[in-house]
Amino acid sequence: YHLHIHSLLFIQTVLHISIFNSLLTAAHGLSDEQREFQKVAFDFAANEMAPYMAEWDHKEIFPVETMRKAAQLGFGGIYVQPEVGGSGLSRLDTSVIFEALSTGCVSTTAYISIHNMCAWMIDTFGNTEQREKYCPDLCSMEKFASYCLTEPGSGSDAASLLTTAQLKGDHYILNGSKAFISGGGDTDVYVVMCRTGGKGAKGISCLVVEKGTPGLSFGKKEKKVGWNSQPTRAVIFEDCAVPVANRLGEEGQGFTIAMKGLNGGRINIASCSLGAAHACVQLARDHLLVRKQFGETLSNNQYLQFRLAEMATKLVASRLLVREAATALQENRPDAVSLCSMAKLFVTDECFNICNQALQMHGGYGYLKDYAVQQFVRDIRVHQILEGTNEVMRMIISRSLLTES
Structure with a gap:
C-alpha cells in the first residue's frame, strides 16, 4: 500500500502540467541562441504546418510555398555555408530545428531534411562554380x-x-x-x-x-x-x-559522398522522429486529462500514468542520444559514424513505439483520421526503413565494436 501511494505521488508529480511542459520544451542544455532557433521552429510548426498537416496528407499536396516560407527563416540550407546562402549552423542546431518542425508535420519536415542533405553535399564536395550555381537557389528553396x-x-x-x-x-x-x-x-x-x-x-x-x-x-x-x-x-x-x-x-x-551525406541524414531523420514522439506525448497527455471512463478521467488510471511516464522518459533519453551523435558528427569524432547509427536505430524504434502507444491511449478515436495521432504513426513508420534500415544500423554498430583494437 505504501509503495503504491509513493509511486502514485511520484507519477502525479511527473504529470504536473508545468513540469511536464518543461520536459517537453526540449530546451534543456541549449544555448540562448539555440533556444531562439527552437522557438522560431516551434512557432512555424504550430502556425504554418500543423493546421494543414491533415489536408496535405489527404490530398497529397507538396507544400512548396510553405517550405519557401521556412526557407526565409533559414531552414532551406541550415548547415550550408553562409557565403552561398546557407545558415551555417551546427548539426546540433539542425537537430533542434528538425525536431521542432516535425511537431507540425513529419512528412514535410522529413523532405526538408533530405533537401538540406543534398544542399550540404553540393556545398561540401562541389567546386566554387557548382556551389555558386546550385546552393543559393536550394537554400532559398526557389529550387528543390x-x-x-x-x-x-x-x-x-x-x-x-x-x-x-x-x-x-x-x-x-x-x-x-x-x-x-x-x-x-x-x-x-x-x-x-x-x-x-x-x-x-x-x-x-x-x-x-x-x-x-x-x-x-x-x-x-x-x-x-x-x-x-x-x-x-x-x-x-x-x-x-x-x-x-x-x-x-x-x-x-561518389559512395564516400553518399555515406557522408547519410551520416547527417540519419541524425536528421531521428530528429524528425523526436518531433513526432514529442507531439504524440502531448496529444496523449491532453487526451488522458479529458477522456472519461468508469466515472473519472483516464489521467487517474495508474497504468496509463505509468505508460505516459515511460513515454516521456524514452523521449528525453532518445533526444539526448541524438544530440550526442549530432555533436560527434560536428566535431568529426572517431565514434561519429557509430553514434549516428545508434541514434538512428534507437530513436526511430523508440519514437515509433511512443507514437503507437499514444494511438492506443486514444482508443478507437486514435484510429480515426480526425485525430492527428494516427498520422504521426503512419508518417514515422518509414523512418525505421530509410536512410539505411535499422538492420543495417545494427551491422554498422556491431562491425565497429568487433573491429576495435
Missing part, C-alpha cells in the same frame, strides 16, 4: 533537391547499384533507374550516385542532374502509407547526357 541512391535492385546493398554513367567527350551518358525518390518529379536538382568504374563502392561517382535534361523521366507517383505531403517516384535515365562539370568530387568518390 532529391537524393538518388536506392535502386529497384539495390537498397541496403547500395554499393551494388547498376545505374551507369559512361564518359563520352565532355558528358556522361546515364542509363538506369532510381527507386523511392522523395520529391521525384516535382524537384529540380537530382544528386545521383552512378557507376563510372568497376564493381563495388570504388566504381561509384556522384553527378548533379537537372530537371529537364533530355533522357530524364519519372515513374508513377507512389501510393504510400505515410509521407504523403511529398511525392515519391522512380527516377529514370535513358541515354541522359550530363556535363562532366556536374560531377561532385572525383570519379570513384
